[in-house]
Amino acid sequence: MDDVETYSSRSKKRRSRFLKFGLAAVIFVVILAIILGVVLSTTARNPSGEKLKSTVITRCEKFVESTNISRDCQKLWNLFEQAYVGRDPCAVPPEAYNPLMAGMHPDPSCNRMLFWSKTKDLVHDFTEKRDCYQTLEDTLLGSVMDGLTWCGKEGTRETFTTDCPGWTDCDNNPVRLFWNRASAGFADAACGDVTAMLNGSIATPFSPASIFASIEVKQFNSTRMNGLNVVLVTNKNDITTCENPSLKVLQKELDPKLKYSCKEVTQSNIQECMLRPDPACGACW
Ligand code: N1C
Numbered sequence: 001m002d003d004v005e006t007y008s009s010r011s012k013k014r015r016s017r018f019l020k021f022g023l024a025a026v027i028f029v030v031i032l033a034i035i036l037g038v039v040l041s042t043t044a045r046n047p048s049g050e051k052l053k054s055t056v057i058t059r060c061e062k063f064v065e066s067t068n069i070s071r072d073c074q075k076l077w078n079l080f081e082q083a084y085v086g087r088d089p090c091a092v093p094p095e096a097y098n099p100l101m102a103g104m105h106p107d108p109s110c111n112r113m114l115f116w117s118k119t120k121d122l123v124h125d126f127t128e129k130r131d132c133y134q135t136l137e138d139t140l141l142g143s144v145m146d147g148l149t150w151c152g153k154e155g156t157r158e159t160f161t162t163d164c165p166g167w168t169d170c171d172n173n174p175v176r177l178f179w180n181r182a183s184a185g186f187a188d189a190a191c192g193d194v195t196a197m198l199n200g201s202i203a204t205p206f207s208p209a210s211i212f213a214s215i216e217v218k219q220f221n222s223t224r225m226n227g228l229n230v231v232l233v234t235n236k237n238d239i240t241t242c243e244n245p246s247l248k249v250l251q252k253e254l255d256p257k258l259k260y261s262c263k264e265v266t267q268s269n270i271q272e273c274m275l276r277p278d279p280a281c282g283a284c285w
Contacts, residue, residue, distance in 0.1 A: 049159035052150055053077060059144045071104060071140060079103050083174065085159060089151035090170035097181040106139035106185065110192035112281075117212035118199035119233055122270065126197075129274040132281035133195065136186045145182070149175055183211045187219035193226045198247075200234035200264060206246040217253055227259030231285070234264050 060073035083096035114133035116123040127133050136142035151164035151174050165173040196212065198205035206213055220228065230250070232242055242262035251260050265285045273284035 046158045046160075048161040052148065052159055052161050053081075055148065056080065056144055060140065063140050063143050067140075069107070069140070076100070076104055076140075076144070081159065083178075084150065085152040085157050086154060087152050087174075088154050089165050089173055092172050092174050092177050094172070094177060094180070096174075097178055100141070101181055101185050104141055106136075106141070106189060108186075108189040108191055109134045113186075113190050113192075113194050115187070115190075115194065115196040115212055115216055116198070117196070117205070117207065117210045118202060119197045122233060122267065123197050126270060126274055130277060130281075130284075132278070136182060139186065141182050142186070145178060151175070179211055180215055183215050184219050187216035188221065189224075190220055191224040193229060194220070195229045195231060197231045197233055200232040200238050200240045203240065204246045205232060205240060205244060206250040213250070213253075217250065220254065220258065222255040222257035225258055227261065228254060230260075230262040231270075232262060232264045233267050233270060235267050 056077055057073045060071065060076050063069075064071050064073065079100040080097075083100060084092050087096075112132060112134050114123065114127065114135045116135065123135060124137060127135055127138060137146045149161055149164050151160050152158070153160065164175070167173075167176055198212075208214065230242070230247065232240070232244075232247070234240070242264055247262055254260055263285060269285055276284070278284075
């Protein structure tokens with residue numbers, strides 16, 4: 001009798017242990033499925049955010065590799081992202097990129113820094129072919145973010161690359177604030193003789209709304225800089241010259257301790273110069 005009782009109580013215990021184990025296994029599988037589902041749906045729902053992240057990290061790694069500087073590209077992404085994720089894309093605080101700038105400051109090349117306004121394509125063609133000047137896009141942050149669009153949204157940690165506010169839709173959008181902040185940092189570091197390529201084919205080469213006028217010139221510092229040399233890029237039949245009223249405004253806005261010069265140079269002259277590589281970076285105009 002005792003034996004029968006012991007046998008049945010043992011088998012009950014075994015059954016209950018089996019049930020407990022089964023229940024735990026089911027709960028584990030359900031939790032795993034939920035986690036996997038959330039991860040997969042975030043990636044699938046937001047492929048553009050994932051693509052931006054991989055573009056930023058890949059560009060950063062390429063830059064680090066080609067320049068031999070030491071920077072942590074995952075840290076760059078984290079600092080970058082924290083500026084705009086979860087925020088209304090028209091209400092990003094102007095200081096949002098300060099931690100990114102503080103962690104990734106540019107190394108300025110004195111006497112070789114090149115600023116520009118409304119001459120972007122020509123300038124980048126020029127710096128690429130004749131490696132004598134450094135623009136903001138030749139620094140880590142500028143080269144990584146050049147040409148990209150991004151924004152966040154309130155209530156989500158995701159990054160979006162479409163339906164973001166345009167350059168002029170609102171002032172405090174993440175792309176505009178990035179260029180404002182990066183340009184301010186680049187101009188603040190400007191040293192020696194600085195060059196600016198401005199567009200002589202437009203009526204106002206020094207336009208008050210441009211980043212060059214509204215941010216960079218205001219940061220130029222005579223303790224580090226010697227002077228500013230404006231290269232006014234002209235085309236045949238242009239009427240804008242170095243006497244243009246907007247360039248007089250530029251001259252007035254500069255610290256009087258800074259030397260100022262302006263030279264009209266034809267676009268074809270600049271294009272010829274690009275074809276003459278010169279390791280000594282001698283004068284081209
Ligand atoms: O408003 P801008 O020119 O005067 O700005 C140019 C000025 C340069 O000297 C750069 O140092 O500001 C800096 N800068 C960039 O480096 C940059 N890369 C890409 C400013 N804007 C930059 N972009 C994009 O070009 C930016 O997203 C915006 O759309 C234009 C501004 O160009 P602009 O009006 O010709």
